[in-house]
Amino acid sequence: MTAEHDFIVVGAGSAGCIAAAELVRREAGKVLLIEAGPPDNSPLVKMPFGLVWMIGNTRRDWCYSSAPQKHLGGRRLNVTRGRMVGGSGSINSMVWFRGRKDDFDTWQVPGWSWSDVAPAFEAVETRLTPGRMQGAHPLTEALHSLFPAYGTQPPTPEYESAGVFAFNMVDGRRRSAADGFIKPAPKGLTLQTSLEVDRILFTGDKASGVRLVDGSELQANKGVVLSAGSIGSPSILMRSGVGPKADLDRLGIDNRHDAEEVGENLHDHPAAGLHFTGSGYGLTASQIPGWALAPFQYLITRRGRFASPTVEGGAFFNARGLNEAPDVQTHFIPFMLGWQGKRYVYGSGYFADVGICRPKSRGALRLSDSDPGAAPEIDLGLFNDSSDLDTLVAGLKRLRNLMEQADFGRHRGREAFPGPSVQSQKALRAHVRERAATAYHPVGTLRMGAGSAPVDPRLSVRGVEGLWVADASVMPAVTSANTNAPSMMIGYRAGEMISEDCV
Ligand SMILES: Cc1cc2nc3c(=O)[nH]c(=O)nc-3n(C[C@H](O)[C@H](O)[C@H](O)COP(=O)(O)OP(=O)(O)OC[C@H]3O[C@@H](n4cnc5c(N)ncnc54)[C@H](O)[C@@H]3O)c2cc1C
Structure with a gap:
């Protein structure tokens, strides 16, 4: 037949x-x-910021959870x-x-x-x-100051570079x-x-x-x-x-x-990051008009915070500063993300992470x-190879320096989490253990x-x-x-x- x-x-x-x-x-x-x-x-699918409401919604997200991760407590x-x-x-x-x-x-x-x-x-x-995102936040644009030889070209994993990313948005x-x-x-x-x-x-x-x-x-x-x-x-x-x-x-x-x-x-690409408070999008009294106008601004001009896919740019660099291929990637989000266990928090700021480009760990x-209704057991195996953790911690240290060097001008914030006191290898490893996720x-x-x-x-x-x-x-x-x-x-x-x- x-x-x-x-x-x-x-x-x-x-x-x-x-x-x-x-x-x-x-x-x-x-x-x-x-x-x-x-x-x-x-x-919500077509509007870039809409992903915030789709992630975690079982209608459009399979909402799987990993198996308990041995090296993440x-x-x-x-x-x-x-x-x-x-x-x-x-x-x-x-x-x-x-x-x-x-x-x-x-x-x-x-x-x-x-x-x-x-x-x-x-x-x-x-x-x-x-193509390169149009209408990125000035904080994201400022990342280009880190490796100025490349102008405002989107960064690339081929060499150390930073700035506004390219997106499949039109x-x-x-x-x-x-x-x-x-x-x-x-x-x-x-x-x-x-x-x-x-x-x-x-x-x-x-x-x-x-x-x-x-x-x-x-x-x-x-x-x-x-x-x-x-x-x-x-x-x-x-x-x-x-x-x-x-x-x-x-x-x-x-x-x-x-x-x-x-x-x-x-x-997967494991990642952990740094939160900054200060300038950036967020929930504050002064930003209420901005949020109220955002839907109209988006509908009329296709710009503004609803045109942002949250990640707007980032960087590729060598975690230890060696003259070798970049081994970590940063995603930069000019929004205040909650780190206190709540989804929405009062305040504004920005977030930058470090993810390992070529992890060695396997799950x-x-x-x-x-x-078929039973979810599979998904052991991501993060940090089964300890060199991944070493690279991530080295990358976090260098990311801190880069965030200090970026020409953020009046938009510069201060590191709020894990905070400047978290410096030692041991403390940074603990931060990764408590907060690392995947991309x-x-x-x-x-x-x-x-x-x-x-x-x-x-x-x-x-x-x-x-x-x-x-x-x-x-x-x-x-x-x-x-x-x-x-x-x-x-x-x-x-x-x-x-x-x-x-x-
Ligand atoms: C929240 C999030 C953010 C990301 N951000 C980026 C990013 O900015 N840039 C980037 O490059 N990558 C990003 N990625 C990763 C990227 O989207 C994926 O790597 C890519 O989409 C994988 O493509 P795929 O075809 O393998 O699987 P998918 O695109 O996931 O497609 C699999 C499809 O199969 C369907 N399916 C599954 N099981 C069944 C079944 N039993 N019967 C019928 N249908 C089934 C699913 O519903 C799904 O539609 C992100 C991923 C997520 C989840």
Whole structure:
């Protein structure tokens, strides 16, 4: 029997929208793109500041929590993942970085060196037209004073640099992979929302469709592409019987292919920061008119605080000040963020963090139950490698110096937390232990590569047929900056590779 669709792409996120659109553009066949969450038609999705209300809202955020983190005093961290058309790219801050060129060369995966991936980045950027943010706060603009040789160019992880970042925003509105690639849906592509996949269906060894959590089944002639992200894709794969046999046996899941590394290699960019009080956006009596006018200012001019994705800029530098590649990234937020345990606090100020560009620590993702309604166990493994903590503490020290050097002028604030008294190695380590979080960049749980890697360099899942992965989970190692652009590049390469391999 022939199915209505040739491919089912699971997850309409940053990578999935592009993989699906490229498959039909290259005439590989008809594509059904299915998404667990709702459409992205809320004004909060398009307005940059809207993410403040979406994060933590179960309608548009999967709201996962990590396992207790051994090196962070047993704390559980939020693992925010977008749950709607556009995926995490509809809930994120839209910071746009390709990564360092040598990030891709270091992967050492055939077909994924810098020269292989650069054309895919260009193709994505032609559709999304990312660019330097307009209307950034003067504090963020002042970061350019740190490395003046580069003028007002957005910084880059290639060398030490600071300033206003580039974003995938156009005229003060989010432009996600969904906006750039599936609106309007190209001929041959059907998008269906509010359909959550439980597992892959197989005919023999070949993926032939999916079963949804409501028990219904959908078929595909040529196969299935998993684009459910670094948490969703390995979870679906394990529920489908592809994963570490011992774990699947324990949960009563029939083992189709023993793949020890499925769910392994989970990592993210760990970060910790400094809060300053003084100038910057915040909740004070004098700022009430500013907040009251913000919606109108945004509607009329697409500027002002509602046009800010909160993160506006930052820096890349070497944590120890060595004449080597930057190994940490700063995100700069010209808003007062609460550090006293409350979401909203009285006062104004700004925040800057330090995140490790190329962390060495690794964790793992495991199913906690065969029921798709049960959240997986997400052990981020932060600071399992102690050199990450050393780098973060060194980076915090240097960040303090940089914040003192920046030409903030009359906008300069004073460090309020952890505060100038927290100087010693021991005290800074304690600050990291109590406050570190991640940048929401989980990758690596279905790494591609040779040998025992679960996914081969053509994005095909080893041990079965007609099943591919196209999302951030295939990165063998995280890129040196934010992961949205690289995820989209992976979606684009997936469209190219699967079309070529399915003729
Ligand atoms: C709060 C936040 C801020 C971020 N800020 C930035 C930033 O400023 N810049 C940047 O570069 N990166 C940022 N990131 C990271 C970036 O957005 C992600 O790396 C990128 O979106 C990952 O793309 P993906 O395609 O792998 O997964 P996603 O975009 O997460 O897509 C996965 C999709 O699959 C769907 N799905 C999952 N399970 C199922 C299922 N069982 N059935 C059907 N559908 C399913 C999900 O709902 C989702 O739509 C941020 C992320 C978050 C969460």
